[in-house]
Amino acid sequence: MSSASASAAGFHLDVGWHRRALAFVTAVALGVVGWQIATWISDGWIPGVGEIVDATGEALVAADTWDQILITSKRILIAFVASTAIGVAIGMAAGLNRKAEAFFRPLIVIALATPDPLYVIIAILVLGTEESSGVIALTLALIPFVVTIVHSSVKARESQLDEMSAVYRLGRRRYLSRVLARQVTPALFAAARTSFAFAWKIVVLVEAISQPRGIGSEIYEQFRLLNAAEMIALALIFIVLMRLVDAVVFGGLERRLMAWSR
Amino acid sequence: MSPPYIDVEGLKASYDGSRLVLDGVDMAVEENEFVAVLGPSGCGKSTMLQVLSGLLRPVAGRATIAGKDMTGSSSDRPRVGYVFQDHRLLPWRTVASNIELVLEAAGLPRREWDARIDRYLDILQIGQFRDAWPMRLSGGQRQRVSIARALAIDPAVVLMDEPFSTLDEVTARTMRQQLVELWQESSRTIVFVTHSIREAIFLADRVAILTRGPARVLEDVEVPIGRPRRYEDAEITELESAIVDRVMGVWGYEEGTPA
Numbered sequence: 420m421s422s423a424s425a426s427a428a429g430f431h432l433d434v435g436w437h438r439r440a441l442a443f444v445t446a447v448a449l450g451v452v453g454w455q456i457a458t459w460i461s462d463g464w465i466p467g468v469g470e471i472v473d474a475t476g477e478a479l480v481a482a483d484t485w486d487q488i489l490i491t492s493k494r495i496l497i498a499f500v501a502s503t504a505i506g507v508a509i510g511m512a513a514g515l516n517r518k519a520e521a522f523f524r525p526l527i528v529i530a531l532a533t534p535d536p537l538y539v540i541i542a543i544l545v546l547g548t549e550e551s552s553g554v555i556a557l558t559l560a561l562i563p564f565v566v567t568i569v570h571s572s573v574k575a576r577e578s579q580l581d582e583m584s585a586v587y588r589l590g591r592r593r594y595l596s597r598v599l600a601r602q603v604t605p606a607l608f609a610a611a612r613t614s615f616a617f618a619w620k621i622v623v624l625v626e627a628i629s630q631p632r633g634i635g636s637e638i639y640e641q642f643r644l645l646n647a648a649e650m651i652a653l654a655l656i657f658i659v660l661m662r663l664v665d666a667v668v669f670g671g672l673e674r675r676l677m678a679w680s681r
Numbered sequence: 682m683s684p685p686y687i688d689v690e691g692l693k694a695s696y697d698g699s700r701l702v703l704d705g706v707d708m709a710v711e712e713n714e715f716v717a718v719l720g721p722s723g724c725g726k727s728t729m730l731q732v733l734s735g736l737l738r739p740v741a742g743r744a745t746i747a748g749k750d751m752t753g754s755s756s757d758r759p760r761v762g763y764v765f766q767d768h769r770l771l772p773w774r775t776v777a778s779n780i781e782l783v784l785e786a787a788g789l790p791r792r793e794w795d796a797r798i799d800r801y802l803d804i805l806q807i808g809q810f811r812d813a814w815p816m817r818l819s820g821g822q823r824q825r826v827s828i829a830r831a832l833a834i835d836p837a838v839v840l841m842d843e844p845f846s847t848l849d850e851v852t853a854r855t856m857r858q859q860l861v862e863l864w865q866e867s868s869r870t871i872v873f874v875t876h877s878i879r880e881a882i883f884l885a886d887r888v889a890i891l892t893r894g895p896a897r898v899l900e901d902v903e904v905p906i907g908r909p910r911r912y913e914d915a916e917i918t919e920l921e922s923a924i925v926d927r928v929m930g931v932w933g934y935e936e937g938t939p940a
Contacts, residue, residue: 579765579767579769580769580771582736582765582769583763583765583769585735585736586734586735586736586761586763587763587782587783587786587787587830587834588760588786588787589782589783589786590786593782593785593786597771597774597782598771601771601773601774604773676773679772679773679774679814679816680772680773680816
């Protein structure tokens with residue numbers, strides 16, 4: 420490696436927290452400035468930064484906001500756990516077994532190409548506007564993403580470790596839990612994080628279409644009343660919360676389980 | 682007369698069901714013997730170990746260890762320690778827990794694990810890396826862990842597939858010396874696959890020379906050199922030259938084949 424490229428690589432590795440914080444603050448500041456410019460040129464249709472800050476403050480102290488967040492978070496949690504569990508099981512089966520792969524592949528291809536609102540509509544047609552229809556629609560929309568990530572990761576596993584496992588007769592259970600699962604841990608995290616990220620994006624859509632309560636239906640309600648600042652404030656609070664959960668829960672767990680690779 | 686400890690007869694193997702990789706290999710190895718299997722690259726040496734370890738089912742012939750058939754899926758097949766060309770350790774488990782995994786699978790009592798792990802890591806001079814991650818170790822150290830893993834399960838046979846071929850020459854020489862000492866101390870039966878004639882002669886009691894693939898046994902050569910041996914011994918050089926002369930025509934460049 421040339422000294423120039425080595426120092427470039429070193430720069431990337433040595434970026435400290437203060438540099439990262441500075442980059443973050445700069446990005447946020449640029450975003451705020453860009454938003455304010457959009458406000459000025461939209462003749463007031465887009466609320467200004469000040470209005471959004473005020474609306475966010477009000478929403479944060481309103482008890483109803485937290486009730487709505489709780490309802491939505493519960494739906495996300497159920498759909499996330501169900502889609503991750505089902506998706507990992509199908510992805511592993513398809514990655515390990517050619518017959519399972521042949522069976523699930525076309526289904527997953529179709530599921531990936533299906534627009535998310537269609538899941539919601541079908542769930543409503545089948546189950547009505549019950550609480551469960553939203554969660555089931557959300558789960559169905561997430562499963563294909565998890566399956567795709569897990570399947571490709573299991574297919575790309577190191578066959579040499581399979582041979583080692585066979586020679587030392589680890590057995591199916593030990594192989595799956597101690598060799599394969601740990602080998603595909605980075606993919607499992609990617610699948611879980613993707614599932615979670617899509618969950619809180621799609622849940623808003625599901626709630627806007629089918630549910631009377633929840634952050635999604637509240638955002639839609641504010642949109643209907645043309646309360647743009649309130650609508651954006653709710654979205655902002657929810658985005659920050661979900662990012663926090665992602666960083667603290669998934670980030671922390673990933674750092675622990677992947678300690679060996681550092 | 683009792684049958685040999687490892688008994689291979691008329692072994693034929695194929696990966697795709699049509700093209701043979703082994704074409705009637707016959708070989709016998711006595712208990713506690715150190716046998717090297719020598720052959721050119723790609724001749725099917727590793728395939729033979731795969732059949733002996735139960736990884737690959739042969740299309741014909743038989744392979745037994747201690748009288749037990751190794752070609753089926755019977756659960757009473759004797760345990761086999763396998764040292765691959767690369768270490769094949771699980772990078773997310775420490776050195777000790779890599780060995781624990783195979784001890785557990787082998788059904789050895791948990792109370793013995795620590796003592797076994799310490800014993801073999803110490804013999805291989807890597808006791809200080811007991812709790813280290815494998816990827817923090819050098820290539821030679823990882824291969825030592827791999828050898829410790831193979832020995833720790835009390836295997837009926839240790840199969841070694843060119844385990845030193847990826848190491849630098851000095852490390853490889855040290856490890857060959859240690860392997861011989863370990864074998865003399867632990868009295869294991871070892872089948873060591875290599876394409877290096879000198880390595881085979883230095884290590885083994887006997888060298889089974891294979892033909893180019895699909896492999897058969899070309900010749901079985903006793904190594905009449907006392908131990909301890911030195912890698913540069915004149916006797917080793919002499920026998921190496923003799924074997925080179927014998928295999929040159931069989932292994933060498935054949936007209937019409939890619940170089």
